[in-house]
Amino acid sequence: MNSPSPTRQARHELIDAGGRTAASFGVNKLLGQLFVVLYLAPRPLCLDELAEELGVSKASISLATRQLAGWGAIRRVWRKGDRRDFYEAEEDxxxxxxxxxxxxxxxxxxxxxxxxxxxxxxxxxxxxxxxxxxxxxxxxxxxxxxxxxxxxxxxxxxxxxxxxx
Amino acid sequence: MNSPSPTRQARHELIDAGGRTAASFGVNKLLGQLFVVLYLAPRPLCLDELAEELGVSKASISLATRQLAGWGAIRRVWRKGDRRDFYEAEEDxxxxxxxxxxxxxxxxxxxxxxxxxxxxxxxxxxxxxxxxxxxxxxxxxxxxxxxxxxxxxxxxxxxxxxxxx
DNA sequence: ATGATTGTTTAGAAGATTCTAAATGAAGGG
DNA sequence: CCCTTCATTTAGAATCTTCTAAACAATCAT
Incomplete structure (x- = not known):
């Protein structure tokens, strides 16, 4: 929430486009949105942050992250001294x-x-x-x-x- | 219904595989099944034959044929003196x-x-x-x-x- | 015209998918 | 140990897709 409006808008549109693209290939649109969020994030994010960002329950995020990780599109990242799971996108x-x-x-x-x-x-x-x-x-x-x-x-x-x- | 059993079985499996493939790409499995039926048919088939073959209503076939035709995967074929629409698969x-x-x-x-x-x-x-x-x-x-x-x-x-x- | 035959549209039923809230599990800190 | 904090599983609600039956439209034959 630190960005001024035009970049927030642009980011929102990219996330939406990710969802539409996923849907157009017949996969759950949440997977596309989630990937874009992680791909554009400057650091790994935890489940709660992702759920908050996309306005969706943590359960959905839990399933979605596992699927994306299975495809090698994102990966789990550990932070010492933190019990939460963090995720980052495969950047390439x-x-x-x-x-x-x-x-x-x-x-x-x-x-x-x-x-x-x-x-x-x-x-x-x-x-x-x-x-x-x-x-x-x-x-x-x-x-x-x-x-x-x-x-x-x-x-x-x-x-x-x-x-x- | 003229084929002996092993070829009928093989044909059935091809149709099923078409359906599964379509589904795996996120499109209606009926489209895949329908295309296989037409691709393997020795002559153009009409809506009723297709509905009968796939055990599905004529309305579904009507929608499915239009979608496949829109993608250029099948085409409508006229027979003189016949009011029915026939369809054949693009063979290449x-x-x-x-x-x-x-x-x-x-x-x-x-x-x-x-x-x-x-x-x-x-x-x-x-x-x-x-x-x-x-x-x-x-x-x-x-x-x-x-x-x-x-x-x-x-x-x-x-x-x-x-x-x- | 009238009836018969065929394709399309549509309203809603049937079936899948996706989502959530709540229950469960797991792991660490006091 | 118990309490807290997170992730996962699960049962069912919400939503979307797909299918059908019935109504409709169009076309031809009689």
């Missing part, structure tokens, strides 16, 4: 991208790949030899989808991409 | 990536960029000259976040990436 957004977002994406792609290949095997076995009919179309589509998936997966691991991010 | 997943996913991502990044830059201007104006204190840290973080955002945005437009996808 690229770290979060790598460890949180891209990792999760890669896992999804891998899982989809296994599923595709299993389905392709099943359909190949069912339509042995025959290259016509509905199931041939379906197989074609499946193979096409799998090829694209593999391409995207490869792109994510490409050194150039890895280095740029 | 890369097209969907480009027009649906990457486009939306780019728009989000652009919007975030504008917001960052506006906030940076506000804080610069508030802390003119001074390079110490809490607001200096905050400005530093903001600039770092914006730099990363710009890098990701550039990566999405990089010809190499564009070509590979």
């Amino acid at each position: 957004p690229r770290q979060i991208l790598r460890n949180g977002v891209l990792d999760a994406l890669q896992r999804k792609l891998d899982s989809a790949g296994r599923q595709f290949q299993e389905a392709i095997r099943t359909f190949e076995a069912a339509a042995k030899g025959r290259t016509d009919g509905d199931e041939a179309i379906l197989l074609d589509r499946l193979r096409h989808a799998e090829a694209t998936r593999a391409k995207v997966s490869g792109l994510l691991q490409h050194p150039l991409v890895r280095r740029m991010i | 997943p890369r097209q969907i990536l480009r027009n649906g996913v990457l486009d939306a991502l780019q728009r989000k990044l652009d919007s975030a960029g504008r917001q960052f830059q506006e906030a940076i201007r506000t804080f610069e104006a508030a802390a003119k000259g001074r390079t110490d204190g809490d607001e200096a840290i905050l400005l530093d973080r903001l600039r770092h976040a914006e730099a990363t955002r710009a890098k990701v945005s550039g990566l999405l437009q990089h010809p190499l990436v564009r070509r590979m996808i």
Whole structure:
């Protein structure tokens, strides 16, 4: 509460934008807001400060911090002689991208790949030899989808991409 | 209903996986299921067939098809002499990536960029000259976040990436 | 026109998610 | 030990999303 009005306003808008962004990706908007608060904070903050700042119960903050910490977006910080847990944001957004977002994406792609290949095997076995009919179309589509998936997966691991991010 | 059991099972699992994937990205799982049904179908399907296939009301299908069509993932198809609307999937997943996913991502990044830059201007104006204190840290973080955002945005437009996808 | 068929809108039911307050747990200081 | 202070869990309230049935609109055939 030490800032004059325009910066407070700007800060408030950034927090709100964090919430909207989170929501637009289908995650709890509180996670986005919480991360922005920590990312902009000059020092680690405790649960009560976070709850106060966002006007939300401590229970919500407790859940939210654990989730964000699980993604590597924030981390717990101990202060000697203080029993409270403090949290600070991972200050390098690229770290979060790598460890949180891209990792999760890669896992999804891998899982989809296994599923595709299993389905392709099943359909190949069912339509042995025959290259016509509905199931041939379906197989074609499946193979096409799998090829694209593999391409995207490869792109994510490409050194150039890895280095740029 | 013409397939023997293992392929039916495989097809069912693909539809389910589509639903789970959609849900994991925070969108209505019906959209994912619906897309898979259409993507694997040997011919365009009408609303009633889709509702029947997924065990869901026609109203839901009506909303879902419109949303998917809006993303360019499926398209409406007319059959002469038939009053029903038929739908088919965009058969090239890369097209969907480009027009649906990457486009939306780019728009989000652009919007975030504008917001960052506006906030940076506000804080610069508030802390003119001074390079110490809490607001200096905050400005530093903001600039770092914006730099990363710009890098990701550039990566999405990089010809190499564009070509590979 | 009238009726039949199809797609859309809408009001509210059903179901998830997210939030809070209160109970519980854990740990340190007196 | 008991008391205080914090974090977590949990049960249920509040809110949001998604779904359906029914009303409506539009279009074609008779």
